[in-house]
Amino acid sequence: MAMITYREALNQALREEMHRDDRVVLMGEEVGHFQGAYKISKGLLDEFGATRVLDTPIAELGFTGLGVGAAMVGLRPIVEVMTFNFSMLAIDQIVNSAAKMLYMSGGQVPVSMVIRGPGGSGHQLGAQHSQALEAWFCHVPGLKVVAPATPSDAKGLLKSSVRDDNTVIFIESEVLYGSKGEVPEGENLIPLGVAEIKRPGQDVTVIAHSKMVLVALDAARELEKEGVDVEVVDPRTLRPLDTEAIVNSVKKTNRAVVVEEGWPFCGVGAQIVDTIQHQAFDYLDAPVLRVTGADVPMPYAKNLEHLCLPDKAKVKDAVNRVLYRK
Amino acid sequence: MAMITYREALNQALREEMHRDDRVVLMGEEVGHFQGAYKISKGLLDEFGATRVLDTPIAELGFTGLGVGAAMVGLRPIVEVMTFNFSMLAIDQIVNSAAKMLYMSGGQVPVSMVIRGPGGSGHQLGAQHSQALEAWFCHVPGLKVVAPATPSDAKGLLKSSVRDDNTVIFIESEVLYGSKGEVPEGENLIPLGVAEIKRPGQDVTVIAHSKMVLVALDAARELEKEGVDVEVVDPRTLRPLDTEAIVNSVKKTNRAVVVEEGWPFCGVGAQIVDTIQHQAFDYLDAPVLRVTGADVPMPYAKNLEHLCLPDKAKVKDAVNRVLYRK
């Protein structure tokens, strides 16, 4: 096992998949000569050339739709959105073309592609550049949505996403790019739709994805000292969601907290709560609580931004409340 | 009280508000010479002239952003999207400009406008033209979201929306345009954010909006014959949501069913379930159940489309299940 960063893991996945399958092309703003706005595509232009690593103009609707069109005839484009904030400009092509093409064509036209880039807030990027939009994509049948929390998951899930015959929305975490973790050598495919218990526990189930997994683990470590044994479940894939893993955990702990960075109203957590109360109603000893980003556009000021994001303290507080502690 | 259609009610609201306030302009595709694709703006071009009723090119991102800009300096644009399916092309301007401008400017720049048009499915319009996207808009702080079910609500809520100092996403129902109902003469403003109990009942609370209110009422009438007394709560405004009205009803009936036309995953219903289980946990005698549109792109074939939509039978079945009947 090698200790590498989340960024390197993604870069390796891209490189390995491009080597494996020459139907795979990478396109997006600055992915080539600039090596990627966040350097995820570092070295790929040199290695695979300008026919497979394409710098696009700033035209999200156009180049995402172009990627969909290329996928319609069998290429496997990886479209990098510089950040998912800009995917809003392309969302018509993502939803009305990519997600529906197979269905509208009566099964004739699959759209196998990956749309990837960083989601969530960075550091003081302000309202237009700090959004966690996974709930929007999760709402749409025909899409798969992935949001890895560790370098190992990032690599294994991205490789599986590239090989998946559907359109996968792969949401990375800008603030995790530099984080390190063990990544198995060689091929290590992680199947889509399978959650991982990042920390086993008996007392409370905390469901979290992407960066929030680390926040949840932090909280769990502290709660352990207080004698509270938290189980942290990371769905890893948000659509299709591994409801079984979540429900089984809650049936064991009888208590759940759902953590996400995004906005609360109609968020991913709301769906998870619905699933839990529906499938584990008789097991619940307390209402499921949610910890989410503040229900506001992200403010720029450092102190305000910090207060808007879920953190260890907020997760601990929610866990204590579902346990009716203090 | 006059019996008029939902369409006429909207048309009256537009006319009255344009008379009252000359800051109000109406723009969109075919709203003028063509009298509106669904004739909601019938007669307005003749009455108010081409300076206030503007046919736009097919450029949703452009003309919606143009409306936001006009609102930034004090006009009160009403932007008609021919259907909300096309609002996806404008969603960047709706979310990143309209919803955030007041916040980003530190309170200097309100954006008072209405973005309106039909949502949901029509009759066999196929996958790209049959979407209920309210959950997306509800997810976003800085927006208000309204979805009326009756002519009276349509008129009273649209007038209030035009007068509201914020951006209001006003989602009409294409299939209700021809439906009739009593509408009070003269000014009848209905405040945003206030639910209405469309039918009082003791046994089960059914929460539904837009066309689903009529479906719920149908089901309630039949269930009454079977001795089941259903309370139908229509939030009318989805954001801000009148959680108090919903929770109070559930505290009374101890059982709830949430109905919506849209997709289930991360839908509006998921949020309502979260609210109920959080605020009325100890009152619930059964898990809250949801009736939603099928989790698929809408198929064209009549028989399939019919099966995809929530109907009386599905609502009755859910009510029976929360009552543990048969």
Added chain:
Amino acid sequence: MESSNTATTAANETEVQAPKSSQSLTQRDRARREDPTRMKNLLEQMVLIRRFEEKAAELYQESKIGGFCHLYIGQEAVGVGAISTLGPDDYILVSYREHGHALARGTDPGAIMAELCGKSTGVSKGKGGSMHLFDVSRGFLGGHGIVGGQIPLATGVAFASKYRKEPRVTLCFFGEAAVNIGSFHESLNIASLWKLPVVYICENNRFGMGTPVDRASSTHDLSQKAIAYNMARAAVDGMDVLAVRDAVGEAVERARKDNLPTLLEVRTYRYMGHSMSDPSHGAYRTKAEVEEQKQHDPIKLFTSTLESLGVISKKYIEDMEKRVHEIVDDAVAFSEGSPEPEPGEIYTDILMP
């Protein structure tokens, strides 16, 4: 600046009288150079589209077809002339007004009619409908309902062909109102920048629903938009099937040989309402205007040209109409005899396994 603007305006003037070459020849001139069998075939395709859609209009009135149904009547020469230039491996993407293009491509009329009627035997299993016809076996990639939506898609299909070094050309059809939407602009810029083998065919039928082109677009000469992308262009008479065939043929060659895109503005006219739910005339155009336009009917024109050149006879025309009539009747019979999709179809084709 002053001088600059006069410069500009001047420039526009010159642009406005768009490239004439494709108009300079009469249909007779072109017909003399064209293979008679081919021309008979083009005529029959145009007539088939006309009769097929007249029948579709009936079925819509009988509520056997639902949703939005956009007819191509009046524009047949565009799809037929353009698609006649393609080889079997080429690609076609169209808007929701695509019945004619699918028929011109040779897709089974029965399967198209069945799709319009929402039957399981439809080209898209009845799940797509009138706006979403697909026939991958013929490179017919839809049928798209969002205005401009097919333009980036077609650009991507062309990208794939170039990437694979396959000599395939992609034709992308859209209406004149679609040039005002962002996806047109973003796509044409990329196609020119990356030199992609695609032909953008703007079917200028004068109206986007009820809006005449001059109330939607700031330039009256739409092919002029190509200047902004350094792209080859031409304005073409869309009522002359041979003029369309020649112009598209040159563009297809440019795409196949040099990987260069072209923007063609093809001037045509829609006889019927925007869709079957709209009136054929009304606030936005007079009945008289529509009738006047029918004088330039592409089928009439081509028929008389071929007659006058002795390529076809009255008798031939009668037989052809009979053949077409049978094809349409068979298509309807096939559709009527086909079952609705199984309920289980709702949950198939959402994701690949």
Added chain:
Amino acid sequence: MESSNTATTAANETEVQAPKSSQSLTQRDRARREDPTRMKNLLEQMVLIRRFEEKAAELYQESKIGGFCHLYIGQEAVGVGAISTLGPDDYILVSYREHGHALARGTDPGAIMAELCGKSTGVSKGKGGSMHLFDVSRGFLGGHGIVGGQIPLATGVAFASKYRKEPRVTLCFFGEAAVNIGSFHESLNIASLWKLPVVYICENNRFGMGTPVDRASSTHDLSQKAIAYNMARAAVDGMDVLAVRDAVGEAVERARKDNLPTLLEVRTYRYMGHSMSDPSHGAYRTKAEVEEQKQHDPIKLFTSTLESLGVISKKYIEDMEKRVHEIVDDAVAFSEGSPEPEPGEIYTDILMP
């Protein structure tokens, strides 16, 4: 078609050598016609922007400024020259690279610096940041972070002015890479169609992040894009503050008098990295290129012009630098002395009551 394309190409050629008039005069010629006090003022504004941002760069290094911080250094002549043509009631909308425009508009440097540092006394209460400066009292309407996002907004602001019959003009600034996005296309078409009083100022600083214009846009002459919208246009030397002032002045007059929009391509250069988090050079341009460009520095050029004409002296320049230095120091002091926003501010300004 052949002829048509040669026609096209020909057309392009002529277009490419964009309207020269605004270049034809030297800065000296223009300076002779310009009011000396005005010119001193323009120079001081440019210097203020330069020094202000040099300081901002320091504060960013000290992590007192966070997020993305895009500097305007090298482009000062564009904002200063353009905004000098406005009256107090006119409007300005800009991209995220807007510090210079706000300073040129007269917004308090202290309030701008405080915003960059996320203080409650910032122009946007510290909630907007570097990319979202707003000063409604001066018609300064942001500071927008989505490329092209301000273009439809500015078009709407201009629409409102025309609707109210107010003689206000709107300036809309964006980078050259923004011309490739749909919102540019959709907005310019509508502005031309509806005859709106807006001036679109494309600041061509040669790069969009690390992408040179010729790898992003299919036309090298960007002002040529205006032809697609029948819009007046000009290409302007963005290193000559007076050339910018003259060109924008004419466009502003056209907007105010005739409600006609204009597209100006102003050719300039960015000295620093795309944002403070990016290198000033690297894969996409050499250090040498950057240094070479600095030879055409707009401040140097204007200073020597004014000196050579005897409008200013060495002494004047020293005094000016002192004045500017003080303004910048005061701005920093004001910011440093200001409190962070109250936590409660998180939940204000989301909705109007």
